[in-house]
Amino acid sequence: MDVHLFVPCYLDQVHPEVAMATVTVLRRAGCTVHYSDQQTCCGQPMANTGCADDAAVLARRHLDLFAGKTTVCPSGSCTSMVSHHYHDLGLRLSATDEKTMHRTFELSDFLVNVLGVTDLKARFPHKVSLHQSCHGLRELGLGVMSERRDPPKLGPAEVLLAQVEGLTLVMPERRDECCGFGGTFAVAEADLSARMGHDRCDQLSQGDAEYMTGNDQSCLMHLDGIRKRRGKGPKAIHLAEILACQ
Amino acid sequence: MTARVPQFHVDSEKFLADQERVGWHDGALWHLRYKRDLATQVVPDWEKLRDQAAAIKAHVLDHIPTLLSQFITNAEAAGWVVHLAPEADDLKRIVLDLLQKNGVTKAVKSKSMLTEECGLNHHLEANGVEVVDTDLGERIVQLRHEPPSHIVVPAIHLKRGEIGELFHEHLGTAKGEDDPIRLTRAARADLRKRFIGAQAGLTGVNFAVADSGAIVICTNEGNADLGTALQPLHIACMGVEKLIPTAADAGVFLRLLARSATGQPITTYSTHIRGPDPTRPGHQAHLVIVDAGRRRLFADDEHRRALSCIRCGACLNTCPVYRRASGHAYGTTVPGPIGAVLAPAMIGTAKAKELPFASTLCGSCTNVCPVKIDLHDQLLSWRRRLAREGHVPFSKRFAMKIGAQALSYPWLFSLGGKIARTFWGLARKGIPGPHAGWTKHRDLPPAPKQSFRGWWKSDGQNQGNPTNKDQDHG
Numbered sequence: 001m002d003v004h005l006f007v008p009c010y011l012d013q014v015h016p017e018v019a020m021a022t023v024t025v026l027r028r029a030g031c032t033v034h035y036s037d038q039q040t041c042c043g044q045p046m047a048n049t050g051c052a053d054d055a056a057v058l059a060r061r062h063l064d065l066f067a068g069k070t071t072v073c074p075s076g077s078c079t080s081m082v083s084h085h086y087h088d089l090g091l092r093l094s095a096t097d098e099k100t101m102h103r104t105f106e107l108s109d110f111l112v113n114v115l116g117v118t119d120l121k122a123r124f125p126h127k128v129s130l131h132q133s134c135h136g137l138r139e140l141g142l143g144v145m146s147e148r149r150d151p152p153k154l155g156p157a158e159v160l161l162a163q164v165e166g167l168t169l170v171m172p173e174r175r176d177e178c179c180g181f182g183g184t185f186a187v188a189e190a191d192l193s194a195r196m197g198h199d200r201c202d203q204l205s206q207g208d209a210e211y212m213t214g215n216d217q218s219c220l221m222h223l224d225g226i227r228k229r230r231g232k233g234p235k236a237i238h239l240a241e242i243l244a245c246q
Numbered sequence: 247m248t249a250r251v252p253q254f255h256v257d258s259e260k261f262l263a264d265q266e267r268v269g270w271h272d273g274a275l276w277h278l279r280y281k282r283d284l285a286t287q288v289v290p291d292w293e294k295l296r297d298q299a300a301a302i303k304a305h306v307l308d309h310i311p312t313l314l315s316q317f318i319t320n321a322e323a324a325g326w327v328v329h330l331a332p333e334a335d336d337l338k339r340i341v342l343d344l345l346q347k348n349g350v351t352k353a354v355k356s357k358s359m360l361t362e363e364c365g366l367n368h369h370l371e372a373n374g375v376e377v378v379d380t381d382l383g384e385r386i387v388q389l390r391h392e393p394p395s396h397i398v399v400p401a402i403h404l405k406r407g408e409i410g411e412l413f414h415e416h417l418g419t420a421k422g423e424d425d426p427i428r429l430t431r432a433a434r435a436d437l438r439k440r441f442i443g444a445q446a447g448l449t450g451v452n453f454a455v456a457d458s459g460a461i462v463i464c465t466n467e468g469n470a471d472l473g474t475a476l477q478p479l480h481i482a483c484m485g486v487e488k489l490i491p492t493a494a495d496a497g498v499f500l501r502l503l504a505r506s507a508t509g510q511p512i513t514t515y516s517t518h519i520r521g522p523d524p525t526r527p528g529h530q531a532h533l534v535i536v537d538a539g540r541r542r543l544f545a546d547d548e549h550r551r552a553l554s555c556i557r558c559g560a561c562l563n564t565c566p567v568y569r570r571a572s573g574h575a576y577g578t579t580v581p582g583p584i585g586a587v588l589a590p591a592m593i594g595t596a597k598a599k600e601l602p603f604a605s606t607l608c609g610s611c612t613n614v615c616p617v618k619i620d621l622h623d624q625l626l627s628w629r630r631r632l633a634r635e636g637h638v639p640f641s642k643r644f645a646m647k648i649g650a651q652a653l654s655y656p657w658l659f660s661l662g663g664k665i666a667r668t669f670w671g672l673a674r675k676g677i678p679g680p681h682a683g684w685t686k687h688r689d690l691p692p693a694p695k696q697s698f699r700g701w702w703k704s705d706g707q708n709q710g711n712p713t714n715k716d717q718d719h720g
């Protein structure tokens with residue numbers, strides 16, 4: 001299948017290794033990967049600050065660039081921005097735009113629910129705890145939400161991790177507590193955000209986890225920054241990087 | 247809502263300064279959330295019950311005028327004296343008038359967020375009526391001269407020892423006494439005297455049943471029952487959004503309310519009152535129906551759903567921000583996610599401008615809400631309204647504008663990225679700059695040598711996509 005890579009702006013510049021691992025994983029799953037260097041940012045920071053007009057400019061660019069294509073993104077919140085929140089910006093959306101939004105997938109969701117691939121022949125002999133980032137979980141439905149009483153169905157990240165050779169998955173007691181990142185919240189309410197991050201690091205350390213993983217590098221970057229500052233806790237690693245390991 | 251301007255950032259920092267208290271506050275509220283989870287697991291079709299409740303509330307919001315006139319007709323037929331209070335001041339005036347006409351100098355009051363919102367206690371006290379809050383948590387905060395920090399558990403921000411000291415000072419318990427049972431007994435003994443001595447009982451209303459004219463009041467302590475059964479005058483105060491069509495609808499909400507709030511199957515007392523008590527000669531029952539800004543919300547299609555709230559507090563308990571900032575940080579009578587959604591409509595966007603940003607938009611509130619208010623989306627839509635009205639700080643708006651401009655040009659974005667990666671090293675060494683909010687508590691990751699787009703150009707695109715043969719597990 002031809003897939004078009006949507007690389008969130010901060011991944012491109014700060015964590016290219018995650019996007020590189022995404023390419024490896026998609027290729028291993030049999031996909032032909034395309035990438036356009038005309039892409040920049042989906043507009044999420046602006047949208048979450050309430051600046052809808054500024055976000056709309058970037059959303060328009062994004063929709064034109066990816067028009068009608070099957071798009072994969074290694075971030076739940078950026079995916080959700082495109083697939084769910086482009087409706088909020090006062091844009092006039094064409095049928096093609098709606099299709100583009102609809103065909104934008106988060107990586108683990110794409111692998112498991114679109115391609116039907118669960119075993120990526122990965123090997124990662126470590127204890128790993130899973131941080132389910134909020135937007136992927138509660139907006140895209142990528143897992144069991146602890147608040148809701150839906151029929152239990154494992155999320156795609158759990159399905160993929162279960163097949164990784166040597167990996168022991170530990171779920172924290174608070175399965176889906178927010179890490180406190182929250183975009184500009186992380187800076188505007190730095191102390192609150194950090195306190196939430198500390199608590200989440202503690203929870204993700206349960207069961208002697210060596211690594212914490214998830215499908216949103218923004219949350220992981222925040223958690224890892226706190227982990228490094230305090231000098232204890234599991235190291236952050238993006239799900240794509242684990243799946244790329246052999 | 248109280249008149250003071252919420253200062254979330256400043257006030258949350260105050261609470262955060264006591265790290266131990268934060269941990270303990272978070273744990274206490276999470277325990278309520280945990281009990282709520284257990285209680286909802288044993289209800290078959292919990293999610294359907296939420297759908298049903300949301301549908302009833304949507305119907306109510308669409309039919310307020312009809313339901314209101316139906317309710318008033320039935321309430322008056324049942325013997326209630328009905329008063330309408332368009333504004334908070336009207337509520338205060340009506341209640342004070344009634345009390346003065348009846349020569350009341352001592353009143354007891356069961357929990358009512360509406361009267362908190364309107365500042366009723368203060369007004370009555372200033373006019374010579376002693377009002378005693380009879381909900382234990384509310385009594386505690388009343389003795390401390392502070393507002394409740396939570397709508398269901400008003401004194402959740404306090405430790406046992408602090409309550410012990412307070413009771414030592416006001417109720418004469420032994421110094422250092424912090425045994426919850428003995429403290430509760432002391433409060434009970436004191437409250438008994440107040441119940442008996444009061445000439446009037448004030449209450450809130452949880453549900454007002456349109457087709458019967460009855461009101462439903464839910465408490466765990468029975469204080470609304472004792473605070474209406476012993477006094478010759480009952481004044482119930484309700485927001486106009488408390489209307490529900492039938493008693494059968496009350497059944498839906500009673501199943502949801504206590505489970506969502508504390509994990510109990512139902513509140514200990516769910517009392518239906520239909521006018522004055524015919525067995526008590528001279529007993530008077532008055533009902534004050536209050537608008538106080540609600541019509542502004544009714545008129546706001548984007549946000550009117552917030553009026554469906556049944557004040558269960560579940561969205562506070564689950565909110566990771568509320569649990570670490572505490573209710574007082576919000577500076578409004580109703581704190582937490584629902585408070586931040588109501589405040590811009592009730593006290594105005596200018597005053598409430600910080601509150602919709604006091605959230606990570608994690609969405610847990612939306613998932614626990616028994617009447618399915620889309621709380622985190624409401625917060626986001628208030629942020630857009632605030633930005634439109636110019637209430638988002640210029641620095642933020644400016645940054646977003648510049649960002650959107652720069653990000654419209656891939657070359658500018660790449661260049662910016664290159665510059666940033668060069669300076670990254672300096673930032674990591676703790677050199678001050680705009681990244682300070684990040685580095686105050688967190689290390690920056692090492693700067694990569696190359697961006698992804700750089701790698702794609704040099705290596706990535708050439709490493710080759712799989713041939714058909716590789717697709718055997720595709």
Ligand code: SF4
Nearest residue numbers: 555556558559561615
């Ligand atoms: S908004 Fe929903 S969850 Fe929050 S207090 Fe109201 S009813 Fe409960």
